[in-house]
Structure formats: structure tokens, C-alpha cells
Amino acid sequence: AQSVTQLGSHVSVSEGALVLLRCNYSSSVPPYLFWYVQYPNQGLQLLLKYTSAATLVKGINGFEAEFKKSETSFHLTKPSAHMSDAAEYFCAVSRRTNAGKSTFGDGTTLTVKP
Amino acid sequence: DAGVTQSPTHLIKTRGQQVTLRCSPKSGHDTVSWYQQALGQGPQFIFQYYEEEERQRGNFPDRFSGHQFPNYSSELNVNALLLGDSALYLCASSLAQGSGNTIYFGEGSWLTVV
Numbered sequence: 357a358q359s360v361t362q363l364g365s366h367v368s369v370s371e372g373a374l375v376l377l378r379c380n381y382s383s384s385v386p387p388y389l390f391w392y393v394q395y396p397n398q399g400l401q402l403l404l405k406y407t408s409a410a411t412l413v414k415g416i417n418g419f420e421a422e423f424k425k426s427e428t429s430f431h432l433t434k435p436s437a438h439m440s441d442a443a444e445y446f447c448a449v450s451r452r453t454n455a456g457k458s459t460f461g462d463g464t465t466l467t468v469k470p
Numbered sequence: 471d472a473g474v475t476q477s478p479t480h481l482i483k484t485r486g487q488q489v490t491l492r493c494s495p496k497s498g499h500d501t502v503s504w505y506q507q508a509l510g511q512g513p514q515f516i517f518q519y520y521e522e523e524e525r526q527r528g529n530f531p532d533r534f535s536g537h538q539f540p541n542y543s544s545e546l547n548v549n550a551l552l553l554g555d556s557a558l559y560l561c562a563s564s565l566a567q568g569s570g571n572t573i574y575f576g577e578g579s580w581l582t583v584v
Contacts, residue, residue: 360512392575399575401575402572402574456501456503457515457528460505460512463512
């Protein structure tokens with residue numbers, strides 16, 4: 357079985373500040389890990405994914421995440437927040453054989469203050 | 471290149487009714503997965519179709535059924551609707567093999583049950 361825990365349902369940062377969204381996973385097999393962003397009334401957009409190559413993964417819009425097996429973590433970071441980053445962020449885990457069947461966390465709402 | 475398209479975008483149904491949601495996968499993709507996203511929660515996997523057969527199923531009752539057509543498009547059917555079925559229903563498409571298992575989500579169908 358696989359599971360994802362996103363620590364902090366709401367995160368608020370000032371514009372220009374560091375963004376850190378936390379994700380811990382549980383998986384009995386080597387996983388694929390994903391971060392998605394969801395803007396209001398829209399579907400999910402893939403930010404980045406870990407598929408067993410480099411442990412530091414760079415994504416779109418300046419986001420990156422580091423896979424740490426020893427800590428079972430895949431935290432999402434961005435050095436400088438922008439107002440347009442305000443959205444809901446989801447971490448997800450899947451087996452390497454079937455990314456279509458992913459298990460999602462409950463999400464973290466990111467607020468960016470001017 | 472069209473991405474994943476879903477229809478309808480919004481619909482309202484009465485308890486006990488039946489609903490059919492439709493999904494056209496991204497061009498070239500052969501696998502369709504369906505997710506339910508209740509308000510304030512992460513998406514939950516309903517089931518996945520490949521080669522016109524249900525390949526995987528999540529923890530959803532038999533009221534939820536689906537179909538995949540030879541052109542890879544898919545339908546999600548929900549019978550005997552309950553108030554708790556109100557949610558955003560997301561379709562995701564992928565390739566069974568290759569492409570690093572990247573999945574693409576549609577914009578979703580908002581279902582309200584009254």
C-alpha cells in the first residue's frame with residue numbers, strides 16, 4: 357500500500373520569500389513521486405516528478421523537490437514566491453509500473469501575501 | 471495536439487439519478503484513469519481502463535462503473551446518486567508503457583447532487 361502525508365494544510369508566505377511545502381510518503385516498493393498544482397476551478401497541472409533518476413528534481417515555474425529516501429520525504433521548494441504561485445498543491449505517489457494509479461495527499465493551500 | 475478533454479464541465483443531478491461523464495485522452499495515450507476529488511480533499515483513484523478493460527479499481531462501490539472504447543475514450547457512470555457523490559471528477563490519460571509514466575489530467579467535470 358502507498359500513502360502520502362502533506363504536513364500543513366495551509367501555508368502562508370510573503371512575496372519573495374522561500375516556499376517550502378512538505379510531503380512524506382509511504383511505499384512498500386520504489387515509488388514515483390509527483391507534485392501537482394491546482395488553481396481554482398481547474399484540473400491538475402504537473403509541476404515535477406521523481407522517476408528514480410536525479411534525486412533533485414527541477415520543475416516548472418521555478419519549483420524543485422528533493423527525494424530523500426532515508427527520510428521518505430519529497431518536499432517542494434521555490435526560492436522566491438510570486439503572487440501567481442497562490443494555489444492548491446498536491447503531492448502524489450505511485451508504483452513505477454503504473455503512474456495512472458496515484459495516491460494523493462490532502463493538499464496544501466499556498467497563500468502569498470504582498 | 472489536444473490534451474485530455476472532459477464533458478460535461480458542470481452538471482446537476484437529483485439523488486437516485488444516474489450520470490455519465492466522458493473523457494477523451496491525450497492523443498496517442500491508451501490508458502484512462504478516473505479520480506474523484508471531493509471539496510477540500512485530494513483526488514481519489516476510482517478505476518483505470520486499458521485495452522477496453524478495467525485494469526485497476528480503487529475503493530469505490532459498484533455504483534461506479536466505466537467503459538473504454540476502441541478509440542481509447544472512456545465513460546464513467548454513476549448509478550443511484552447520493553449527495554456524497556458531489557465532487558470534481560477528473561480523468562487522466564497515460565501510456566501503458568514508456569514516457570516516464572507521465573499522466574495528464576483534464577479540467578474535470580463538476581457534479582452536484584441535490
